[in-house]
Amino acid sequence: MPGLFDTFQLRDVTLRNRVVVSPMCQYSCVDGYANDWHFVHLGSRAVGGAALVMVEATAVLPEARISPQDMGLWSDDHIEPLARIARFVHQQGSVAGIQLAHAGRKASTRRPWEGHGVVPEAEGGWREVVAPSPLSFAPGYAVPRALTEDDIQQVVRAFADAARRAHEAGFLVLEIHAAHGYLLHEFLSPFSNQRADRYGGSFENRTRALREVVAAVREVWPKCFPLFLRISTTDWEKGGWDIEQSVELVRQLAPMGVDLIDCSSGGNVPHVKIPAGPGYQTQFAERIRCETRVPTGAVGLITAPAQADHIIHTGQADVVLLARELLRDPYWPLRAARELGYAASWPAQYLRAAPEGAQARCPVGLEELERCFAEHHGIPAEAAKDK
Numbered sequence: 001m002p003g004l005f006d007t008f009q010l011r012d013v014t015l016r017n018r019v020v021v022s023p024m025c026q027y028s029c030v031d032g033y034a035n036d037w038h039f040v041h042l043g044s045r046a047v048g049g050a051a052l053v054m055v056e057a058t059a060v061l062p063e064a065r066i067s068p069q070d071m072g073l074w075s076d077d078h079i080e081p082l083a084r085i086a087r088f089v090h091q092q093g094s095v096a097g098i099q100l101a102h103a104g105r106k107a108s109t110r111r112p113w114e115g116h117g118v119v120p121e122a123e124g125g126w127r128e129v130v131a132p133s134p135l136s137f138a139p140g141y142a143v144p145r146a147l148t149e150d151d152i153q154q155v156v157r158a159f160a161d162a163a164r165r166a167h168e169a170g171f172l173v174l175e176i177h178a179a180h181g182y183l184l185h186e187f188l189s190p191f192s193n194q195r196a197d198r199y200g201g202s203f204e205n206r207t208r209a210l211r212e213v214v215a216a217v218r219e220v221w222p223k224c225f226p227l228f229l230r231i232s233t234t235d236w237e238k239g240g241w242d243i244e245q246s247v248e249l250v251r252q253l254a255p256m257g258v259d260l261i262d263c264s265s266g267g268n269v270p271h272v273k274i275p276a277g278p279g280y281q282t283q284f285a286e287r288i289r290c291e292t293r294v295p296t297g298a299v300g301l302i303t304a305p306a307q308a309d310h311i312i313h314t315g316q317a318d319v320v321l322l323a324r325e326l327l328r329d330p331y332w333p334l335r336a337a338r339e340l341g342y343a344a345s346w347p348a349q350y351l352r353a354a355p356e357g358a359q360a361r362c363p364v365g366l367e368e369l370e371r372c373f374a375e376h377h378g379i380p381a382e383a384a385k386d387k
């Protein structure tokens, strides 16, 4: 079994180790644009040695944002500031990924440090939020308008358009966000989906919107690059979405080109009791990996290097995603490598502080990427060099 600092290949992309920066909203954009904060925040985690740096939940439409300050990729103008970040991350030998999202009924809310609940239109919120059914998440949240079938098709197209832009920005990994009570999770769970049409009711119907998003995204996302899916593996409440349905969903989606399941949980039922503790969601990554043979990512209260190494060594997951621990310490991967006795590459600029024998970083292999790009766009490899 590999360890935390062994490489991991998915399609034509090789991760230098198994540590992934979990997507984390920074609530710091104006009109959805990435800015200096995101460049430094994400760039630091690449310098710190993570193998994959995932950009936060990025809205596929303006009304898909959780807060007015969320990241967006609903127009071509959003590409360039993200491309600058992807370029820097790749120079550090990390792979740049991005999570695409639609907040559904949890949209147009305040960023966490400015209170809770709905942001009114006068303060930059939007007039209506949308969801599978007109059911509010909790008191203080808006009652959403139920999406029509045409609206659903627009959302599907918006995911595909944003995926095309993510490719243009130079990202090598794309993640679809179908967790935490946001739109795609809302379709999956009977608690938030009470539709009577072909998008609600049976398992087949509740999973349809997500299947359509995956199919549309896979059309435009290059074959050589991996597609991740984040799901809430359980609602933690009887009668809702659960691990059995998650396993079945993964069996359906893997043949459609989903390469890794990022196994989170919860977020669709307020005040539900979650037995949070070290690695509390890892069991779900293990079960899905074991029962479907599809690679998984474990996330949730993974903080100690030995704990993360153990998850990989024992085959519970293929990668670990860290969120808060990487906010505390962006250099966690370099520290973990030292503690566990693995070799890790360091930025050349920092080599004088590195453990003896450490190698300088190599950027992510451009030649391979140019070949992928050329293949995807049907152009000669030479022409791909300028893209």
Ligand SMILES: Cc1cc2nc3c(=O)[nH]c(=O)nc-3n(C[C@H](O)[C@H](O)[C@H](O)COP(=O)(O)O)c2cc1C
Pocket (backbone or CB within 6 Å): 022, 023, 024, 025, 026, 056, 057, 099, 177, 179, 180, 230, 264, 299, 300, 301, 302, 321, 322, 323, 324, 325
């Ligand atoms: C500041 C912050 C922002 C987050 N934003 C996102 C997000 O954009 N997308 C997402 O799927 N999860 C988001 N999460 C959840 C994390 O990715 C992660 O799943 C969760 O924090 C558990 O991991 P941890 O125990 O390592 O923090 C966020 C978490 C934090 C702390």
